[in-house]
Amino acid sequence: MVGSGWEIYNASPLFAFVFPRPVTLGRWLAGGLLLHFAAMWVLAVNGLVYLLLGIASGRFRRKLVPIRASQLLADVRAAVTGTLSRADPSVYNAVQRLFYVGVILASILVVLSGLAIWKPVQLQELTAVFGGYDAARYVHFFAMAIIVAFTVLHVTMSLLVPRSLRAMITGR
């Protein structure tokens, strides 16, 4: 979705830059659009199953909340000073919780703003919520930027703490 989205962005850039060809997918606008509107089904089905399972199983409630400001501050301080407890990687600290909730919200936002751009007539009420077609394009862009930034940070952190990779696979 991201690579083909960058290809589509390049056809009519919102800012004074384009994405370099090697990181875009689809070779040209039509190819990027075909990929984007095919991959959207994978994202939509995956995302719906993930959200429904997360809510129904109580996983979100168990692992992602509560996020308390005091705990957040303490964990940020601990992370900076290198004293953050990694005793059990399957229990998320407050910073992790905030980021995981944040990326879930950004993913919902990227899908909704995408729908608003795709169907500004049929779904014009949704487009209006984003402040119109042109504004929805900016929302779509920034939601993508949040997801990409999260992904970079997430992969970096998991490589810094290799034990978390095991936890992802084994659940422990």
Next chain:
Amino acid sequence: MSPHRKLPAGVDARLLIRDAAKLMPDPARRLFLRGGASLGALAFLTGCDIVDSASAERALMQVSYFNDRVQAWLFNPNKLAPTFPESAVTRPFPFNAYYPEEDAPEVDEEDYRLEVGGLVDEKKSWTLDQLRALPQETQITRLICVEGWSAIGKWTGTPLRDFLRRVGADTRAKYVWFRCAEGYSTSIDMPTALHPQTQITLQFDGEVLPRKYGFPLKIRIPTKLGFKNPKYVMEMAVTNKYLGGYWEDQGYNWFSGS
């Protein structure tokens, strides 16, 4: 030697198993990962070769045809595109085509005839004066380009659905196809052709449609992307045959509804 060795005194077999299980991966996760890996292997074996670009393109086109059907289903024939006040019109309105502005076709007003054919009772050609004599409507709507940019324009002309009824078109047919002066072509679904805002456009911003915006005639469809709004239209035909279009044949989604 017996396989059932006795446990040391004081060790509870059930607790021992529970402790041992804790060291093992979560069984649900293990099943999920194993299932996922098997499914992936199966997909490779069945020849879903993503490296072969011809077959990948075919697969993507299949999804695009599926998306045509989804969009046709989403299309509400009574839902109007948002309209805007006069002050919102983008001036100057952008010129856009696959050629530079100076290469835009020059159509002679005197010789011009709109050919109407296919599944219609009244196959004939129309002069511009005959078209101008039809009831005219004005709309101020947003044109959205497949590239992502958009602009608001003011178009005046006669609703295509009134015209189709006037010429006795078979509105049960699937498509209306358009051929343009420079060799461009496109085709649309009948429900979109009958949408109240789909227009045979003769004027832009209160003036005779200028050459750069499609003189003498364009089809304005605010429920579709810009490239589905043909300019310099010379011929239209009602048909049940899928005829694609200039961009559609190169991979752009056919329905391209907004």
